[in-house]
Amino acid sequence: MECLQGNYLSVIEAADILGVSAIRVQQLCQSGRLPAVKFARDWLIHEESIRNHAPGKRGPRTNKEKLADELAGIREELAAVAETKKAEGE
Secondary structure (H helix, E strand, O other): OOOOOOOOHHHHHHHHHOOHHHHHHHHHHHOOOOOOOOEEEEEEEHHHHHOOOOOOOOOOOOHHHHHHHHHHHHHHHHHHHHHHHHHHHH
């Protein structure tokens, strides 16, 4: 059996430090994005893991975010084309 050494925090304590909900901390633990140890039905998060997990750091971008960025780029291109056409027309 593995022996736990060091200072461990509860999900609630980790959530308070990271500025997110306890449910979000559980999700991060389950996905492996926040290293933790499952003890019975609780997660124990090592203090070092909290320090290494940047607050507000987001995971992979979603398709929705990628599409929004692409749309913004297309709008910029269209605006540039419109300006060029307007300048040629004058």
